[in-house]
Structures are given as structure tokens and as C-alpha cells.
Amino acid sequence: MISQVIEKLITNFNYVVSITLFLIGLYTVTMKSNLIKKFIGLNIMETSVFLFFISLGAVRGGKAPIMMGAIKGPFVNPLPQALILTGIVVAVSTTALALSLMIKIYEHCGTLEADKLKKME
Amino acid sequence: MGIAHHFPILVVVVPLAAAAINPIIGMSRRKACMPFATFAVFLSMIMSAYLVAKVYFIGPVSYHLGGWKPPFGIEIYFDELSASSLLITVLGLLILIFSKKYIEKKLPAEKVSTYYTLVLLNVAGMLGFVVTGDMFNLFVFTEILSLSAYALVAIGGEKIAEMAAFKYLLVGAVSSLSILLAIGFVYSITGTLNMRDMALRLPEVHSLRVAAVAFALFIVGFCVKAALFPTHIWLPDAHAIAPCPVSAILSGLVVKTGLLGILRVFQVYRLTGGVLDLTPITTILAWLGTISIVMGAFFAFFQDDIKMMLAYSTISNIGYIVLGIGLASFDGLRGGVVHIFNHAIIKVSLFLTAGAIIHQTGFRKLTDLRGIAKRMPITMAAMSIGIISIVGIPPTNGFICKWFIALGAMEANAPLFAAALLFGALFIFAYYIKIVNAAYFREPTRKEIAEAKEAPLSMLIPVTILAFACLMMGLPLAYLPVRYVKPWIVALLRG
Numbered sequence: 336m337i338s339q340v341i342e343k344l345i346t347n348f349n350y351v352v353s354i355t356l357f358l359i360g361l362y363t364v365t366m367k368s369n370l371i372k373k374f375i376g377l378n379i380m381e382t383s384v385f386l387f388f389i390s391l392g393a394v395r396g397g398k399a400p401i402m403m404g405a406i407k408g409p410f411v412n413p414l415p416q417a418l419i420l421t422g423i424v425v426a427v428s429t430t431a432l433a434l435s436l437m438i439k440i441y442e443h444c445g446t447l448e449a450d451k452l453k454k455m456e
Numbered sequence: 457m458g459i460a461h462h463f464p465i466l467v468v469v470v471p472l473a474a475a476a477i478n479p480i481i482g483m484s485r486r487k488a489c490m491p492f493a494t495f496a497v498f499l500s501m502i503m504s505a506y507l508v509a510k511v512y513f514i515g516p517v518s519y520h521l522g523g524w525k526p527p528f529g530i531e532i533y534f535d536e537l538s539a540s541s542l543l544i545t546v547l548g549l550l551i552l553i554f555s556k557k558y559i560e561k562k563l564p565a566e567k568v569s570t571y572y573t574l575v576l577l578n579v580a581g582m583l584g585f586v587v588t589g590d591m592f593n594l595f596v597f598t599e600i601l602s603l604s605a606y607a608l609v610a611i612g613g614e615k616i617a618e619m620a621a622f623k624y625l626l627v628g629a630v631s632s633l634s635i636l637l638a639i640g641f642v643y644s645i646t647g648t649l650n651m652r653d654m655a656l657r658l659p660e661v662h663s664l665r666v667a668a669v670a671f672a673l674f675i676v677g678f679c680v681k682a683a684l685f686p687t688h689i690w691l692p693d694a695h696a697i698a699p700c701p702v703s704a705i706l707s708g709l710v711v712k713t714g715l716l717g718i719l720r721v722f723q724v725y726r727l728t729g730g731v732l733d734l735t736p737i738t739t740i741l742a743w744l745g746t747i748s749i750v751m752g753a754f755f756a757f758f759q760d761d762i763k764m765m766l767a768y769s770t771i772s773n774i775g776y777i778v779l780g781i782g783l784a785s786f787d788g789l790r791g792g793v794v795h796i797f798n799h800a801i802i803k804v805s806l807f808l809t810a811g812a813i814i815h816q817t818g819f820r821k822l823t824d825l826r827g828i829a830k831r832m833p834i835t836m837a838a839m840s841i842g843i844i845s846i847v848g849i850p851p852t853n854g855f856i857c858k859w860f861i862a863l864g865a866m867e868a869n870a871p872l873f874a875a876a877l878l879f880g881a882l883f884i885f886a887y888y889i890k891i892v893n894a895a896y897f898r899e900p901t902r903k904e905i906a907e908a909k910e911a912p913l914s915m916l917i918p919v920t921i922l923a924f925a926c927l928m929m930g931l932p933l934a935y936l937p938v939r940y941v942k943p944w945i946v947a948l949l950r951g
Contacts, residue, residue, distance in 0.1 A: 357637065364630060370622065377629050384637050391644050415643075418592050422636065425599045429629055432603060436610060436622045443615035452619060 349390035356383030370440070370447040374433050381426045388415040388422070463503045464519035464532040467541055468584045470500050475576035482569020493572040494552045497579060501545035504583075508539045512940060518589070526589070527653035533589030536944035537719060540586050543797055544709055547804050548579045550918035554808050555701040557914050558815050562699050563611065571611055578604040578705060585713050591639050591649045594720065598635065598681070598713070602628045605710050608702045609694045620693035627690045631680035635717075638673035641666050642724075655724045659731045667725075668732055674721045675737060682714025684741075684778055685748040688771045692755075695767035700811025703763060707770045708804035712796050715777055719793070719948075727784055727948050735784075742782030746876045748775025753883035760821050762810050765887060766803070769846065772880060773799045779873060780861040788864020789945045794937045795857035798929060802845045802854060805922035809839035812911035812919060817904060822890060827900035831908040834916055836895050838923035843888045845926040848881050853929035856938070 344351050356379055363376025392412035400410035441447055444455055459466075474496030482489050510517055516535040520526060534541075552575065559571055581601025588594055606628065610621035643649060645666050646657040661667055676687075683691040691711070695703050718741075727734060752772025759765040777799070780792020812835045813828060814820050829836040845852035848859075858877060865874035900906055910916070929937070 353637075357633075361630070364626060373626060377626065377633075380630065380633050384633055384640060387637065388640050388643075391640065414649075421592070421596060425596065425603075428603055429599075429625070432606060433622065433625055433629075436606075436618055436625065439610070439613075439618045440615065440622060443618065455615075 349387060353383045353387035353390070356380070356386070359383075368449045370437055370449060370452075373449070374430070374437070377433075378426070378430065381422075381429075385419045385422055385426075388419045391415050460506065462519070463507055464517055464534045464587055465521060467500050467503045467507065467545075468580055468587060470503070471496050471576050471583065472580040475573050475580060478573040478576060479569055482573070486565065486568055489569045489572040490552065490556050493576050494549060496576060497545055497548045497552060500579075500583065501542065501549055504539075504541040504545055507534050508542045510534075511536060511539060527648050527650035530593055531589040531650055531652075532587050533652065534587050536941050537716060537723075537793075538587045539940065540712070540716065540797065541583050543800055544579060544582050544586070547708060547800060548575070548705070550921060551575070551701045551704050551804065551808070554704075554811065554915050554918045557912050558699065558701055558811055561815065564613075567611060567613075571608075574604045574608050574611065575701075575705065577601075578608065578710070582709055582713055586716060589651050591642070591651055591654065591724075594651075594717070595632070595636050595639055598717070599632055601710060601713060602632060602681070605706055608705070609698045611702070612697065612699055614697070616693075617697045620690075620697045624690045624694040627680060627687070631677040631687075633677075634673045634680075635677035638670040638677065641670035641673070645670075651720065651724050655726065658725065661731070664731060671721065671725055671732060671734075671737070675718060675741075678714045678717035678721065679744075679778075680714070681717065682711050682774055682778070683771055684714075684774060685744050685751055685771070688748070688752075691771060692764060692767045695770065696761065696763040700763070700807055700814060703767070704804045704807035704811070707767065707807060708800040711770060711774060712800060715774070715781070715792075715796055718778075718781065722781075723948060728950070738782045738784045740782075741778050742870070742873060745775045745777070745779030745782055746873055748772060748778065749876060749880035750775075750883070753880050753887070757883065757887045759887075760823060762813075762820055762822060762825065762891065763807070765891070766806055766810060769806075769884065769887075770803060772884060773803070773846070775880070776858065776861060776877070779877065780857070780864060783861070783864040783868045783870070783873065784949075785864045785867040786945060786949060787860045787867050789948065790938060790941065791857045791860025791862075791864055793941045793945065794860065797937050798845075798853040798857050801922060801925050801929060802842055805842040805919065805926060806839065806846065808915070808919050808922065809835050809842060812915045813839075815915065816911055817902075817908045819902065819904070822894045824902050825905065826894050826898035826902075827905055828908065829895040831905060832910050835911050835919060838919045839895075840892060841923040841926050843892060845930070847885045847888055851927065851930045853926050853934065855930065856934040860938070 360376045360380030364373050367373050392415035394409050394411045397409045397411035400413055444452055478489055481492055519532040521530040559568055563571060578601050581597050584597035606621050606625040609624055610618050645661040645663050646654050648654050648657055680687040695707050749772050752768050756765045756768035777792045777795045780788045819825050845854040848854040862874045862877055
């Protein structure tokens with residue numbers, strides 16, 4: 336029974352790692368009081384999802400699927416990588432917006448601790 | 457062929473390109489930003505009107521981006537649900553016209569072009585969201601509309617606005633990530649991102665557990681975007697603090713994308729006869745919707761700030777729509793989907809009239825606004841029509857949806873939900889009557905009110921058009937949206 340579970344965990348290694356990272360990130364977002372730490376948590380969550388996508392496309396010993404000459408498969412799946420490039424762009428813009436908001440909040444309130452900010456409202 | 461063939465993508469591309477060009481125009485001629493943005497949205501409106509008519513008479517339109525055939529290429533699939541693009545563009549146009557005077561007064565001059573750029577981005581994001589037939593595209597457009605919405609909340613520049621925007625950003629980003637993870641899960645088992653292809657392949661997958669987890673992540677993500685009861689915490693602050701036209705976009709349209717997202721996911725997973733039994737989820741949704749109705753109405757009752765009241769009322773109306781969807785019966789779904797349409801009109805109308813009053817007087821508390829109806833009769837008349845509509849009194853457009861949702865509750869053998877719906881409507885009536893009472897029947901407490909003038913024409917025109925729409929979409933034309941979405945709902949229920 337336990338060996339079966341462990342075997343499943345090992346074969347679905349990518350799921351396990353990304354979910355663990357996702358939950359670590361979620362914990363940081365919800366439980367930490369400092370806004371910067373909250374945002375680092377969000378970045379961890381983003382990375383976990385990206386890693387999961389990338390691991391979907393990976394093929395052991397796979398080559399880049401560029402049709403040139405007599406290259407034969409197996410090929411890696413290029414689609415997740417293309418998706419995640421877009422995903423990274425989105426993540427960067429979210430980070431930029433969040434950081435600029437944090438700068439503004441710090442300028443106005445002089446603190447980035449969520450519990451102190453709550454009292455100021 | 458011709459240019460009309462490319463309309464499904466041009467609907468999105470025109471405002472998106474305009475958003476890119478707008479800052480350049482803003483650098484040299486700040487005054488030109490507003491007409492430019494309005495023109496772009498107007499073009500998009502004409503194109504979506506054409507497509508909406510085409511869907512009605514011929515059927516859904518499929519457009520292949522770059523000529524790549526789906527499921528390999530990205531598909532734009534314009535169906536009855538995508539017809540909300542017409543709603544988005546018409547309301548966007550009215551909000552832009554309203555913004556002209558309001559934003560000039562509210563924002564510093566250098567931020568005006570930023571404002572119009574963000575509104576264009578937001579509208580483009582929503583349009584993309586409703587027309588796309590590709591899962592990953594759905595995520596990208598969600599992010600475009602969410603990011604611009606966070607920035608729009610903070611644009612006022614007060615410290616409370618920035619905190620509200622940050623709260624909105626944190627919650628929104630987590631929900632977006634849950635949607636992205638769900639897309640990853642579904643992609644890992646079906647190997648496709650095209651929604652229609654996904655719907656075909658889901659019954660053949662070998663790992664149903666992954667499909668179930670993905671479904672849960674989708675629903676949670678979109679529920680947060682729609683501000684359904686336990687996840688509504690970000691909404692009141694963000695919607696009440698933003699400038700009024702922004703509140704109108706957020707409350708009227710942006711939260712609706714979350715609901716449309718839920719409907720899209722139902723479409724992919726098939727509401728009935730699909731690979732998963734969705735009854736537990738729809739039951740939970742119906743309950744959460746009911747709780748939202750009651751909680752939203754309850755909190756709104758104790759607000760003195762007129763915009764806070766409207767923000768809580770949004771939560772309660774989202775509850776109505778989700779209840780309709782959760783009932784999963786023909787009438788319930790019909791009422792829910794049509795309420796997406798009608799509530800958008802009503803809520804934009806209410807926020808814009810509130811904006812006109814705040815613009816003219818500078819007050820936003822009901823106690824300060826007593827007796828305003830004498831000084832601003834047209835605005836207050838429009839607001840009263842909005843109030844009658846949102847309560848759901850028969851000749852207006854709010855009635856028909858609540859009627860259908862109540863019928864749906866009866867059809868699903870759950871009269872308790874119909875009772876909760878009626879109770880919510882009474883509560884809503886109670887707190888909206890407070891506004892009418894303060895404006896019409898109380899003596900002014902502030903001397904500024906006695907000197908207030910009627911709103912300028914650029915605000916009165918959108919407001920009167922919206923009030924007129926509330927009346928026309930009531931009994932005279934109520935059957936139009938109902939009949940329009942019927943084939944879509946029949947297809948959804950058939951599975």
C-alpha cells in the first residue's frame with residue numbers, strides 16, 4: 336500500500352513538486368504580514384505553475400523540434416515553453432505593478448506591515 | 457470574405473492597438489485622448505453588433521487566427537455568450553463619454569492619458585475574454601483585464617486607493633494562478649488547449665481525478681474574480697474607492713467576466729452528461745449564491761456611503777446570477793445569464809448617476825446628500841429608475857431575470873432558494889429606498905446642496921440613455937436577450 340503510494344509519488348514527481356511549491360507560496364501570501372514577503376510568496380506560486388508546465392513538455396533525450404535535414408525524434412513539446420514565455424511576461428508585469436504600488440504605500444504610510452496598515456485605514 | 461471575415465479578431469485588436477497608440481497621442485495632445493479612445497470603442501461596437509446579428513441569424517462564427525486550423529491554431533469562437541462583447545462596448549462607450557468631465561476634475565492632467573489607456577486595455581481584455589475559444593488565450597486576456605483593473609483602482613492616488621488596489625492585486629493574482637494551474641492540469645490530460653476540442657477529449661481521459669482537481673481550481677479562480685461570498689473581501693474597498701467611471705466598469709463588467717468564465721468551464725466539462733458529475737458543485741454554487749444575496753444586502757443596509765452601498769449591492773446581485781447558474785435548470789440558467797446582461801446596465805447606470813452627484817456636490821454620504829433631488833432632477837430621476845430596476849419591480853429589466861431565477865428554483869424543486877431570493881429582494885428594496893428617501897423627502901443638511909447645479913450634458917446623456925435602457929429592456933424588449941441566449945443554454949443542458 337505505502338510502496339504503491341511512494342511509487343505514484345515518484346512517477347508523478349512534477350505534480351508533487353509543483354503542488355508543494357504552490358502551497359508554500361499560498362501559505363506565504365496568506366500568513367505573512369509584510370507586503371514584500373506576501374509578494375515573494377506570490378512569485379513562488381507563479382514559479383511552481385511555470386515549472387509544472389515546462390515539465391509537461393519535457394521528453395527524456397528529446398530534441399528541439401526544428402525541421403532541418405534528417406533529424407529524427409523524439410522531440411520535446413515546444414508548446415508549454417511558448418505558453419510559459421507569455422506567462423513570464425504576465426508575471427513580470429504583475430510584479431512591476433505590485434512593486435510600484437508598494438513604493439506608493441510606503442511613501443504614504445511609512446510601513447509595509449499589513450497589520451499596521453489595517454489600523455491606518 | 458472581405459474585411460467582415462476578420463471582424464471576430466478586429467473587435468479585440470482595435471481597442472488593444474488603440475491602447476498602445478493612446479500614450480503617444482497623450483504626449484503631444486492630451487485633449488485628443490478621450491475622442492480617440494471613444495472612437496476605437498465605437499468601431500469595436502459596430503463590429504460586435506454585426507457579429508451579434510450574424511450569430512443570431514446564422515449561428516456561431518469560428519475564426520482561425522493566422523489561418524491555422526484548430527485545434528492546432530488559436531481559434532476565436534464567437535457564440536451567444538460572446539455576444540456580451542456588444543454589452544461591453546456599448547457600456548464602455550457610455551462610460552468613456554461620462555469620463556470626460558469627471559476625470560478632468562478628479563485626476564491631475566498628466567494622468568488623463570494613462571486613464572484612457574488603461575480603460576482601453578481593460579475593455580480589450582474583456583472583449584478578448586468573451587470571444588476566445590482557446591484556454592490559454594482566456595488566461596492571457598484575464599490577466600490583461602485584471603492588471604488594468606488593479607491599476608485603475610489605484611489611479612486616484614490616495615493612500616486608501618493604493619491599499620485597496622494592492623489587496624485586489626494579491627487576491628486577483630492568486631485566483632489567476634489557480635486558473636493557470638487548472639489549465640495546466642487539463643492540458644496535461646487532454647493535450648489540447650482549444651475549448652471545443654477539450655470538451656470532445658475530456659470523456660476519453662484516463663485520469664478523472666486530475667480533471668476534477670482542475671475543475672475545482674477553475675471554479676475557485678473564477679469565483680474569486682466574480683467576488684462570490686467567501687471571496688468577496690476585496691470588492692467593497694476596490695469598487696467604492698476607485699473613481700466613479702472605474703467603479704462602473706469594475707462592478708458592471710469586470711466581475712461579470714468571472715461568471716462568464718464559470719459558464720465557459722461548464723461548457724467544456726458539460727453541465728449534464730459529462731465525464732464528471734457536477735451536481736455537488738452546482739449545489740455548492742447555488743448555496744454560496746444564496747448566502748451572497750443575503751450577506752451583500754445585509755452589509756449594504758448599514759452603509760451611509762452611497763458608493764459603498766452600490767459595491768455591496770454588486771455582491772448581492774452576483775449572488776443572484778450564481779444562484780441562477782447553480783440551479784442548473786433551464787429557467788434558472790436563463791435568468792442567471794440574462795441577469796449578467798441586465799445587471800451590467802443597471803449597475804453602470806447607478807454608479808454613473810452616483811458619479812454625477814459626487815462630481816457636482818463633492819459629497820458621497822447619504823446624510824450629506826439630503827434634498828439633492830430638487831437641485832439635480834434629471835440625474836436623480838435616472839437614478840430612481842436604476843433603483844427600481846435593481847430591486848426588480850415589474851416594468852423594468854431587473855424583474856424578468858429574478859422572475860426566471862425564481863421559476864428555476866421551483867423547477868429544481870428548491871422553493872427555499874426562491875424564498876431567499878424574495879427575502880433578498882425585500883432587503884435590497886429596504887436599503888435602496890433609503891437613497892430615494894434621502895434625496896427626495898428630506899431637508900438638506902448642507903448648504904452646498906442648495907446651491908448644487910444639474911450635471912453637465914456629457915454626463916446627462918449617458919445617464920439618460922442608461923435609464924432609458926433599463927426601462928426598454930424591461931417588459932417591452934425583455935424577451936430579446938432571453939430568446940438570444942436560448943440556443944446556447946439548450947446546448948449546455950443537452951451536454
